[in-house]
Amino acid sequence: MDNDRLSAVSAIALHALLGGAPKFTQDILAGGFRSAREVFSFDREHGGRFLEAFRRRAGVPDEDALFRKAEREYGRLGGEGCRFVSIFDACYPALLRDCPDAPLLLYVRSVSSPEEVFQGTPGRGAGFPISVVGTRDMSPYGRHWCRETVRALADTGATPTIVSGLAFGADICAHLAALEYGLPTIAVLPCGIDCTYPRSHDAYARRIASTPRCALITDYPPGTMLHKSNFLRRNRIIAGLSRCTILVESRTRGGGMMTSRLASGYGREVYAIPGRIDDMRSGGCNLLIAEKTAEPLISPRLLCTTLGLASEGHAARAGAATPPAALEGCSREEQTLASALLRALREYPGADAETLCTVTGQDFGPVSAMLTRLESADIISSDLSGRCSLNLKND
Incomplete structure (x- = not known):
């Protein structure tokens, strides 16, 4: 059995033995163990006393039976494309490792x-x-x-x-x-x-x-x-x-x-x-x-x-809304107004015409006419109070 396979099988076996007990996982890390294999070696060196309580609880008679079961699991799931990431691995999520109840093993399908x-x-x-x-x-x-x-x-x-x-x-x-x-x-x-x-x-x-x-x-x-x-x-x-x-x-x-x-x-x-x-x-x-x-x-x-994710070009990209296909026959000025109104409604759902005039800096007449056009095209909806919102199917 190669080292990678043995490391994964050992991690599967130890995870099954611990039953997902997070406190003991942290004790293992605090003890300086660098792999599941080291944990089992330490247990053997101390006559099986280190993991004895977990073996009794899991109903596992001996280490050989535990490893045979882990080997079968590795073969079946590994053959289906599953990966096994233990808390000892460099690729284990760093943020998760910092948690006091981090799991010893993650099964990953990707x-x-x-x-x-x-x-x-x-x-x-x-x-x-x-x-x-x-x-x-x-x-x-x-x-x-x-x-x-x-x-x-x-x-x-x-x-x-x-x-x-x-x-x-x-x-x-x-x-x-x-x-x-x-x-x-x-x-x-x-x-x-x-x-x-x-x-x-x-x-x-x-x-x-x-x-x-x-x-x-x-x-x-x-x-x-x-x-x-x-x-x-x-x-x-x-x-x-x-x-x-x-x-x-x-x-x-x-x-x-x-x-x-x-x-x-x-x-x-x-x-x-x-x-x-x-x-x-x-x-x-x-x-x-x-x-x-x-x-x-x-x-x-x-x-x-x-969160520090916004780039300098974020505002420019977010502002470049594409006019709906239903307005392709409009003039360039009308398409620009339509895009501005749709952007505003994403930021301020439920805004009325006057609010949208303030947000977009446009006059009431063109805004009111375009809102009517957008509603006729089933792109937006408005209630009896004139509050507008994007239709979800056009969201």
């Missing part, structure tokens, strides 16, 4: 190497993971700002990685927006790498795993039964991987709130999109802002600047 997934390719924003989380019961407001936030991050020209949990609502919205706008994305699973949860997202999972620099990851061994406690353990990886966490929408209790609080506990930045005080789906975001656990995310562009 067409790219773990180095490319976790460290990024050279360039601005590479290796800058940002988690985007929130409720499964997402509103059009939440969906709009989830996509706009990811779009703004992509518009900077940087390549931050969008991290989430593949769940319904905010998670899958963030993953798909990242793929659409050309950003890498990592989906952290609450189950083994040999299955997908939820099952209805299997096609999305395959798309993520087959896209360069994107990946599915988990610390759960294959065949792990799904249990509600899996999600909390999964959420700590989402928070731990990321430099900052963005909470899109959440009730006062939920997975997104857990992830945000975990991120805050790790000393990471947390941002929350504020919402109406009578909207239950914004209750958690508003609570974190009130507690000063999270900073309010009031502008995606401002967020990019705060």
Whole structure:
């Protein structure tokens, strides 16, 4: 057995033996061990007493049986393209390693190497993971700002990685927006790498795993039964991987709130999109802002600047909106006005004509006429009070 294979098999065996016990993982690191092989060697030198309690709990009679099982797992999953990244490896995510409950082993499914997934390719924003989380019961407001936030991050020209949990609502919205706008994305699973949860997202999972620099990851061994406690353990990886966490929408209790609080506990930045005080789906975001656990995310562009991702050409690129195809017959001046109005509505959804005049610096007559034209083309909608918003299908 070559060294790389033996190192991976040893890590799989030790991970199975510890059962994901994070405290003992930290004890191992504090003890100066540089590999799983060293841990087993130390155990053998001390008559098996070092790992004895874990062997009893795992029901493993001896080390040979443990390694035979790990070798089978390595052969099966490795043959399917899975990689194994232990906390001893140089390519293990540095931010996650700093967490007190970091997993000993990550299972990674990707067409790219773990180095490319976790460290990024050279360039601005590479290796800058940002988690985007929130409720499964997402509103059009939440969906709009989830996509706009990811779009703004992509518009900077940087390549931050969008991290989430593949769940319904905010998670899958963030993953798909990242793929659409050309950003890498990592989906952290609450189950083994040999299955997908939820099952209805299997096609999305395959798309993520087959896209360069994107990946599915988990610390759960294959065949792990799904249990509600899996999600909390999964959420700590989402928070731990990321430099900052963005909470899109959440009730006062939920997975997104857990992830945000975990991120805050790790000393990471947390941002929350504020919402109406009578909207239950914004209750958690508003609570974190009130507690000063999270900073309010009031502008995606401002967020990019705060994170240090905005480049000098960011404003110019963001300002170069393409006029909708429905307005191709308009004059150049009308197309310029239409683009300016659409940019303004992305920044100020719900603005009325007078507000849009102030934002764009245009006269009321041309603005009002163009808004009517955009609404006739089903590009925007307006309510009885004249408040305008982009239609999601044209978003």
